Amino acid sequence: MSEFWLCFVPLFVAVDAIGILPLFVSLTEGLDDQRRRFVILQSVFTASAVAILFLLGGSKFLLFLGITISDFMIGGGIVLITISLTDLLTGEKRQRKLDADSLGAVPIGIPLITGPAVLTTCILLASVHGVIVTAGAVVTNIGLAGIIFWFAEPLTNWLGRTGTRVVSKIASLVLVAIAVMLIRKGIVETIIQFIVPLSGK
Secondary structure, eight states: OOHHHHHHHHHHHHOHHHHHHHHHHHHTTOOHHHHHHHHHHHHHHHHHHHHHHHHHHHHHHHHHTTTTTHHHHHHHHHHHHHHHHHHHHSSOOOOOOOHHHHIIIIIIIIIIIHHHHHHHHHHHHHHHOHHHHHHHHHHHHHHHHHHHHHHHHHHHHHHHHHHHHHHHHHHHHHHHHHHHHHHHHHHHHHHHHHHHHHOOO
C-alpha cells in the first residue's frame, strides 16, 4: 500500500488538477451541463488510455532506442524541471478554443491532464514500483481530476482565481523538487553502472 502512495503523490503533483481547473472552466464556458459532463468523461477516458498505453509500451520503446532508465531519469528530470519552472515563472498555462466534440480529448485529456510531466513521471515510477501500482495511481489521479472538474463551479468559487494559482504554484514547486531527486538518482545509478564493471576486473 505504501508503494501506491509513493506513486500517487508525484502523479498528483504532475496531473495538477487544481492548477488546470481555471483552464477547464474557460474552455468549457458556454457549454450546457450535459455537454460539459460529456467533455469530462471524454477527457478522463482519453487521458487514462494514453497513460496506460505509454506505461505498457514506454519501457520497450526506450530499450529499442538503447536508452537506460538512468538516462531517462536524468532526461525526464530535466523535462520536469523545465515544465515546472515554466509554470512557476510565466503564470498560467496556454489555452485555445476548440470544437466541443473533441474538447475532452484534446486539449483537456491530452496534454492538460496527461501531458509530458505525467508520462515522464509514469515511466520513472514504473521502473521503481512496477507497472501495476503505477497504473493504479495514475488512473486514480486522472479520476480525481475528473471529479474536480465535475465540481468545477463550486470549487472555483471557493478557491477563487488567486487560490487556484497559489495551489498550482505550490504543485509546480514540489514537482521541481521531485525532478531534482530523479536527476540525482539517475546520475548516481549511471556512476554505479560504470564503477561495478571496473571493480569486477
